[in-house]
Amino acid sequence: MxxxxxxxxxxxxxxxxxxxxxxxxxxxxxxxxxxxxxxxxxxxxxxxxxxxxxxxxxxxxxxxxxxxxxxxxxxxxxxxxxxxxxxxxxxxxxxxxxxxxxxxxxxxxxxxxxxxxxxxxxxxxxxxxxxxxxxxxxxxxxxxxxxxxxxxxxxxxxxxxxxxxxxxxxxxxxxxxxxxxxxxxxxxxxxxxxxxxxxxxxxxxxxxxxxxxxxxxxxxxxxxxxxxxxxxxxxxxxxxxxxxRTMELRVRRQAENCTALVKYLNDHKAEFGSVLKHIHHGSLQQEEFVKKQMTGGFGPLFSIILNSPDQCVKLVKNVKLFQHATSLGGVESLIEWRAMSDSHIDKKLVRLSVGVEHIDDLIDDLVSVLKRLESGDL
Ligand SMILES: Cc1ncc(COP(=O)(O)O)c(C=O)c1O
CATH class of the missing domain: 3.40.640.10 (Type I PLP-dependent aspartate aminotransferase-like (Major domain))
Incomplete structure (x- = not known):
């Protein structure tokens, strides 16, 4: 079954x-x-x-x-x-x-x-x-x-x-x-x-x-x-x-949203050159084993490295849909300046757990703040 x-x-x-x-x-x-x-x-x-x-x-x-x-x-x-x-x-x-x-x-x-x-x-x-x-x-x-x-x-x-x-x-x-x-x-x-x-x-x-x-x-x-x-x-x-009862629906949607968001950021990385330094996610890994492992889609969580801890703070404070909180996996998208809960992590790392909202809204939310950071508006 x-x-x-x-x-x-x-x-x-x-x-x-x-x-x-x-x-x-x-x-x-x-x-x-x-x-x-x-x-x-x-x-x-x-x-x-x-x-x-x-x-x-x-x-x-x-x-x-x-x-x-x-x-x-x-x-x-x-x-x-x-x-x-x-x-x-x-x-x-x-x-x-x-x-x-x-x-x-x-x-x-x-x-x-x-x-x-x-x-x-x-x-x-x-x-x-x-x-x-x-x-x-x-x-x-x-x-x-x-x-x-x-x-x-x-x-x-x-x-x-x-x-x-x-x-x-x-x-x-x-x-x-x-x-x-x-x-x-x-x-x-x-x-x-x-x-x-x-x-x-x-x-x-x-x-x-x-x-x-x-x-x-x-x-x-x-x-x-x-x-x-x-x-x-x-x-x-x-x-x-x-x-x-809804796990399959949720997880598939979260995985699709996450991979689409990562693709958007990766494709437009040059537009945020002084903010976005690196994106970590399975969909960007080139090794052969990754696709064999993730047969149903890539995971719904990724991380980005920004240019400074200050930019991380401004990003998590200014997004509207992504809630600034730890944990992951819920239907609502979360964003976390990871240094808040892990004392050993790079202070320039922001972790994103992608939920089931509409992908266009998630992209708009994140990108609007990245653009403001890039232009010096924040
Ligand atoms: C990969 C991983 N393993 C284990 C745990 C611990 O789970 P719990 O918080 O349910 O005790 C977490 C919690 O964030 C986790 O991310």
Missing amino acids: SFATQSIHGDDECNRVPDVAPPINVSTTYRFDNDNLVTAAELDPSIGVDEQLVYARESHPNAVRLEHVISKLLGAPSVVYSSGLSAYFAALIRFKPKKLFQAACYHSCVEAAEILSRIGGLKVYTLDDIDAECGPGDLIHIESPLNPYGECVDVSHYAERAHKVGAKLLLDATLAPPPLSNPWDLGADIVMHSGTKYFGGHSDLLCGIIAVKDVETARLMRNERLVLGTIPASLESFLMLRSL
Whole structure:
């Protein structure tokens, strides 16, 4: 069944009432079946926490539905979490590598690994150390496209290198949501998403997703999530479920808008010669692997480097439609002077997350301010 249909019908088998729109279940606890009482000690350990509802930290109806749909959309057993970061922690805890090889990646993932190395002895390396240090049971973590640049990293290349030495590849695919790319075709072993971004798509919920290759690992991760206390809340799960229904429409439109905006800026770069120094986006990358990776379209996020931090400040203050805020993936376009939230980034970098507005309006909004900067009017 196609992506669009799965996103709407992937949880039909979970219907418990005749309502077409699933109800918002807020209960934190569920009545035991008094005709069939089994003590916790006697429970079959192979039964998943989602199969018999007991307490909402274990599982709840909205999370169960969510995992049904997302597992189909990602083509693999998936577990949902309260945020992208809690999903990342859960993966490191389940796969417990002794050595983690981290590419340049979202800055909080670097900080998460630092915490685990401080408390648990995890050794953290860069990708340059793979040949010398990587071995069986270790984990390579890459992010593609890379935040905040929106440029792709060669996932297949790192999957091959991981597998050659018995290690696994964790791909943070937040910036390449389905249907833009299929990480399993690229050799990923574990796929992570900040569901807060394109899955949620409306800047109104936090969620994380880990997809793995087998049902048993997903079941174990759900059991561990119970102890970590990181299941997404009921209301957030309901909102996420509603968001998934339109995911294909949103993501395709966002990707098309972004690529069109990047093309416009690139084609007219000479007109903003003293403002716009560089554009980062997958659609401008020449490497062969990029098109093979982004089979459904390039990602909906890109970055520009301006001539000075002062120009960045003036740009983000003067655009009207692009909202000056961090995060990405929502239906509304965002712009961010990235130095506001990342202390290690180039102070001349502005990140843009493209929404579903009409492309002509987005181009007008951005270009009108770039023109004023170029002419010295600002
Ligand atoms: C690439 C990437 N991974 C992970 C995260 C963390 O996700 P969350 O904010 O949902 O915890 C983010 C958040 O911006 C991100 O951009």
